[in-house]
Amino acid sequence: MRIQKKITGFMVLLLFFFSFVGSLVPSAHASDAKKTYVIGTDTTFAPFEFQDVNGDFVGIDIDLMKAIAKDQGFEVTIKSLGFNAALQALQSGNVDGVIAGMSITDERKQTFDFSDPYFDAGPTMGIKADNNTIKSYEDLRGKRVAVKTGTEGATFAASIKDKYGFTIATFDDSTQLVDDVKAGGSVAYFEDYPVLAYGVAQGNGMKTVTDKEAGGSYGFAVNKGKNQELLQMFNKGLANLKANGEYQKIRDKYLDETASAPKTKWEVITSSMPAFLKGMGWTLYYTIVSLFFAFIIGLIFGSMKVSHNKFLRGIATVFVDIFRGIPLLLLVSFVYFAIPQAFGFTMQVWLASIIALSLNAGAYVTEIIRGGIQSIDKGQMEAARSLGVPYGTAMRKIILPQAIKVMVPSFINQMVITLKDTSIMSVIGLVELMQSGKLVVARTYDTFTVYLVLAIMYLIVITILTKIADRLERRVSRG
Incomplete structure (x- = not known):
């Protein structure tokens, strides 16, 4: 009973932590001197949206959105998500609007309200x-x-x-x-x-080799019936920019047909390395934070799986089956898009990523802990209990020290897997190493060079971490 209460307490504490951390995130909708709107976009769509060599989001859409915000007296926060992810984020309420070279169609008008057209495409x-x-x-x-x-x-x-x-x-x-x-x-x-x-x-x-076909027009989109004030400000600002010539300057800046001199592969690497290093730093950060919570989750449910209480074992089994059986890509999409849309709140990209990674890794850590504990001969626990040693003490002093030696190789493997899994988070716009590479490819079109560099960086970091973990394993085994 005491163990059950402790486990319940841990779960409540974990839930409170996630809620508390989420509440600390400054809301883009909070009232301020200038209201701030969160705008989703696809920064792999040059010349409308892309990232320059300095890591700044630029392009016709980005410059136009910022110029309209300045003209109308509001602030914008740009979220790089990808086209499909941006539309899902808009529907779920995680962004206020989308500007991403989005064609105005009758089908989309059923879901979104569009601004006046700002570009005729084809x-x-x-x-x-x-x-x-x-x-x-x-x-x-x-x-x-x-x-x-x-x-x-x-x-x-x-x-x-x-x-x-x-x-x-x-x-x-x-x-x-x-x-x-x-x-x-x-x-x-x-x-x-x-x-x-x-x-x-x-x-x-x-x-x-063919002429341009007739096409529709691009428009800025908000959810149907929502953020009408933002939509009106966009239309007013667009009209003002067209009247004062700023709109044409933005178009001319990016639609100059003079061919740029292609960069050498070395120039691509050197100019992009700061973005890659920053992306790797975030990858390591999200890996460490996610594994920390995954270990707590795994410890809770791992203890439940070896409990004598059938109810607790059943809960732990369901947890493992769910989060080990759902693909991580689907899990993070569900956490970031589906849950906020269903319950009417917004969620930060980094928080959704950590939750998804922690739950996914936590399911595997649960099985690692369960397997490690059950690998120890049951006779040792029985002998300790027969000598009057309490269950918790026997587990802490006798079983776990031996089980940890068995678990270490699996923990190392899970660490490597989680580090690589952070690349999946790029689908919701999390800026880590893989997303940093995608943004560079969108600007340079040098896929081979960029992805080769990323592969080498992943390999180097994982090799270093594995070597450190191997030394730790040897020390634990000798201890």
């Missing part, structure tokens, strides 16, 4: 620069083309695929379209013409 087709066989849509018959989810290019490709007899592969990032064509998975890709033209100007190895 799709076009791109192929490899050395491809001389694809000259028109007719040449796509029997082949595969790449498109990005939710874009004008994807809509147009879907409308003509049956006529011209090609298949479609769908991706989440614009740079993935180029990578797929380079790798030979697709022979062409459809993208909004300013994005495609910008990539060509940056030396991404692509070219265009």
Whole structure:
């Protein structure tokens, strides 16, 4: 009974901690001299949204949003999430609006309210620069083309695929379209013409062979019936910027068709290294924090799994089955998008990431602790109990010291797994090493160099941590 009360107390304390930490996060909606709005975007969509060499978010959409905020007297906080994630974050209430080269369509108007159009877009087709066989849509018959989810290019490709007899592969990032064509998975890709033209100007190895098709317009979006004040301020600010010439300056700044000199691979590495190192620092931070809570969770549920109480064992078993059985990608999406939308509150990206990582790792740590304890001969506990040693003391003084030696290799393995799992958090816009790499690729289109550097950095850090852990294991084994 005492153990059950302690476990219950630990669980209540853990729940209180997460609630308390969440309450410490400054709300972007809090009243201030200038109201602050959180705006979701996709910073892999140059020239509308991307990250420059200094790590700042720039582009037509970003500059336009900031200029309108200045004109209308409010503040904005930009969240880099990716296009699909930004829309889900808007629906769940984690952001107030989305500006991400988002086409205004009748279907989307059922869910979102749009501003006045701020850019007239249209799709076009791109192929490899050395491809001389694809000259028109007719040449796509029997082949595969790449498109990005939710874009004008994807809509147009879907409308003509049956006529011209090609298949479609769908991706989440614009740079993935180029990578797929380079790798030979697709022979062409459809993208909004300013994005495609910008990539060509940056030396991404692509070219265009067709004219721009007629397309829709981009608009700023808020949830239907929500944040109407923000929407009105956007429209007023946009009208003012068009009247004073600032809007045209922003367009001209990023749509200059003069090709940029492609950077060498060494220049890509050196200019991006500060962002990579910062990303690695955050990766280590989220790993350590998540493992700390995972260990607490694992200790609680691991103790419950070896308890003589069937009810406690049942709770622990359900916990392990749920959080070990749900894919981490689905878990973090559920925590960040679904739960806030269902219960009407907002959640910070870092908090959602730590919760998802902690629960996932905690399920595995529970089994590590359970396995370690049960690996010790039951006779030792029986002997201790027969000598009058209390259960808790016997567990703490006799069983656990031996079990820890068995657990250490598995703990080391879980540490490495959790560090690598932080890369999955990039899907909700958490800035760690993988997300830092994605942002650099969006700017440079040098996928091979960037991802090779990231792989080496992961390998170096994991090797160092493994060596340190191996030494610790040897010391524990000798102890």
